[in-house]
Amino acid sequence: MSEKYTVLLYSDDVAVRDKIRMAIGPRPAADLSIEFVDASTWEECRWLLDDYEIDLMILDGEATPAGGLGIARQTKDEYADPPPTCVVIARAADRWLAAFAQVDATLVYPLDPVTTGQTIAGMLRARRNGAIPLGTLGTLGQ
Numbered sequence: 001m002s003e004k005y006t007v008l009l010y011s012d013d014v015a016v017r018d019k020i021r022m023a024i025g026p027r028p029a030a031d032l033s034i035e036f037v038d039a040s041t042w043e044e045c046r047w048l049l050d051d052y053e054i055d056l057m058i059l060d061g062e063a064t065p066a067g068g069l070g071i072a073r074q075t076k077d078e079y080a081d082p083p084p085t086c087v088v089i090a091r092a093a094d095r096w097l098a099a100f101a102q103v104d105a106t107l108v109y110p111l112d113p114v115t116t117g118q119t120i121a122g123m124l125r126a127r128r129n130g131a132i133p134l135g136t137l138g139t140l141g142q
Helices: 014-024 042-051 068-078 092-100 113-128
Strands: 003-010 032-039 056-060 085-089 105-108
Touching (some): 003 042, 003 113, 014 032, 014 056, 042 068, 056 113, 105 113
């Protein structure tokens, strides 16, 4: 029996959200099932965070006008118990910005479905076990 998790997927571009969703799939592992909720603005992210139990946020680092790194940092600053956050970035060199934004994990475009699924599955299992996947920043999506 798989556990079901709610994942907030943010990008201003529906095609990017679809690519991320396809790289993860509805079941990134046999023991995990995902329900995606989409947001295309920071306001929608805030509404979903306030009204739903979000287990994980996956944010597009290249979104505009609010980028995923900015939303990650603002969420960490404004919410007492924010969900773990994974930001998809275009350049591995931007991991230092992700560290400043207190992101829990990064993935680099173009997304590799195996790495992406493993990363998200690991983050959801850590959430289930009450741990944040510390030490993953800078090691994922290479």
